[in-house]
Amino acid sequence: MKQEFYDTLSSPILWGVLLLAALLPFALSSYYLHIVTLALVYVALASSWNIVGGMAGQVSLAHSLFIGIGAMLSSALLLKLGINMWLGLVISAVISGVLGAMIAWIDFRFQLGHLSFVLITLAFAEMGAIVVEGWEFLGGASGMLLPKDTGDFLAFQFGGGSGSFWVMLTLAAVCVLVNVAILNAPLGFYLRTIRDNEKAAQAIGVNVLRYKITAMVISAVLASVVGTAYVRYLTFADPYLLISPVITIEIVLFATVGGLGRAYGPALGALLLVPLGEVLRGKLGSALPGLHYFIYGVVVIAVILATPRGLLPLFERQWERWRRS
Amino acid sequence: MTFLTVDNVTKRFGGLVALNAIGFSVAQGEIVGIIGPNGAGKTTLFGVISGFITPSEGEVSYDGHSILGISPDRLVWRGLMRSFQIVQSFADMTALDVVTTAALTRRPMREAIDYAAAALLRVGLGGKELKMPLTLSLQDKKLLELAKCIATDPRCILLDEVMAGLTMSETAAPIAVIQELNRQGVTIVMVEHVMPVIMRLATRIVVINFGEKIAEGTPEEILKDQRVIDAYFGDHIDA
Ligand SMILES: Nc1ncnc2c1ncn2[C@@H]1O[C@H](COP(=O)(O)OP(=O)(O)O)[C@@H](O)[C@H]1O
Ligand SMILES: [Mg+2]
DSSP: OOHHHHHHHTOHHHHHHHHHHHTGGGTSOHHHHHHHHHHHHHHHHHHHHHIIIIISOOOOOOHHHHHHIIIIIHHHHHHHHOOOHHHHHHHHHHHHHHHHHHHHHHHHHTTOOHHHHHHHHHHHHHHHHHHHHHOGGGTGGGOEEOOOOOOOGGGTOOOSHHHHHHHHHHHHHHHHHHHHHHHTSHHHHHHHHHHHOHHHHHHTTOOHHHHHHHHHHHHHHHHHHHHHHHHHHHSEEOHHHHTSHHHHHHHHHHHHHHOTTSSSHHHHHHHHHHHHHHHHHHHHTTTSTTHHHHHHHHHHHHHHHHOTTOSHHHHHHHHHHHHHO | OEEEEEEEEEEEETTEEEEEEEEEEEETTOEEEEEOOTTSSHHHHHHHHTTSSOOSEEEEEETTEEOTTOOHHHHHHTTEEEOOSSOOOOTTSOHHHHHHHHHTTTSOHHHHHHHHHHHHHHHTOTTOTTSOGGGSOHHHHHHHHHHHHHHTOOSEEEEESTTTTOOTGGGHHHHHHHHHHHHTTOEEEEEOSOHHHHHHHOSEEEEEETTEEEEEEOHHHHHHOHHHIIIIIHHHHHO
16 A cells, blocks of 8 residues: 555545534535535445546446445345345445456456447446336335434434435545545556556556456445445435436546546546536526526536546646645 | 477468467576567567467467466466567556556565666666656657566566667667676567667577578577578568
8 A cells, every 4th residue: 555545544634624524514404415415425426436437447337236236125125124224235235246246257258348348337237227127126116215214323224414414424435535545555556557558457467357356346335335325315215316327427427527537536526516416406497497407518518628637637736736835 | 497488389360370380498597589570470479478369379388387378467477577569558657657567566565666666767767757658758668668577577578679769879778677687587588670789688599480480599690591691681681
């Protein structure tokens, strides 16, 4: 592990920001608290996707599969079999990890190019959606309603509001720190060489299959855990939200706008775009249907055209200037 | 004791025979030069030895074991390292990052960074650690290939035209590095067009043409071989 990781962990800035963020529930109305909580869900999801999509450069559209397993399977286990949701979280994460490993293996075994990888992972995601919608056990097309969140921690309940916010804040912080850790560990070096040039990576001793699998498993497990926490927050296990490839598209968008492959890039993208989308919808949604989508789209296109490597480099330059002065 | 043996290797690309029943062996600690006109099959031969290309027929053994079917990264781990003729660069990593990845083959993270910096210094790339490989000059890109090789602590390296395109004076640094590696016991097989360099470094030379070995011997013997003169030097005079 490079020293930078320990520096980050012991940085007063990190802990200061987290502490200030943890105080937000005391300052925000429940509407804005909801928006920030939602943003944190996407910080966690986009950061978990970044490990495969950004660092290893493999645009995986299978992320909704892992989020969906985390959400729908843990809900089904609780509602249909009475299995505690903490245990459901672990079971779902293990299954997601195994599926992730399988997808990475298929990619390597059949030497899928970039486009085939995108399509195969999309096929897995679609298959997941079809299985959920067609199988009553997983809630079918109508989804499942979880019991009311009474704040019973042992039953994976956090009381909604500030409790759920703190859970999401923790998950978001963990996902971002996992990104920092990987980028400062051998795995980060391996993934970046794999992204840039698989053949040349092998020629300097990188075991491409092993690290592709490792990246995919970490990414899938994190996504699944966030999926379980997200469904608990929503209370309604909605298949059209939680296991639809649309959620992956949003995640890819946030990560790209923020800065692919960078530790804080996807988090930045989600923190800016989720509130923007929600506020636009709240303010304009009733005025002219679809207008908020249009404005949102224009903003995203403008950012990508203006700074193809994402917003993070801009922020970093500003930060440097600020530190020097 | 032979260290690296290529035995009767044939490689066909569709109808094209890139390597035709080629065979030779290299002893530990030797510097062997491979020469031959463009398209003779030299790069293909390195591809086969380093595990990137599966031969149609034949056998390759290294350090007493057959290595056919073993992946390139496993071979690097076992000390067999190659450089690429067409310099392979990584788009979004600094020179130091790339060489550090190579050094991670045998070292933990912190050590690997220092070791990579030392390897860059050794090949003459000191001060260019944070440059992007794509922005380096051709000479520096070739030196970077060499630094990657060193960083993995190889026992045998295959160098594919690391000096092509360099001026005589620019070859001094890589030559010194190769000689020093060899003194430390590293076996070297090198493809090179720069004749004075290969004549000076190699203890033995293998000449290939149209995928076949046409001669093998000391640099002096090779220079006198009529078939080599016809196939190789004749080719250059014509061109
Ligand atoms: N992947 C490949 N597919 C088809 N033909 C190839 C391939 N690689 C090399 N060749 C052909 O094999 C022959 C030998 O090429 P190469 O090994 O690159 O020669 P050299 O390195 O000696 O110049 C050439 O005719 C080349 O066009
Ligand atoms: Mg060649």
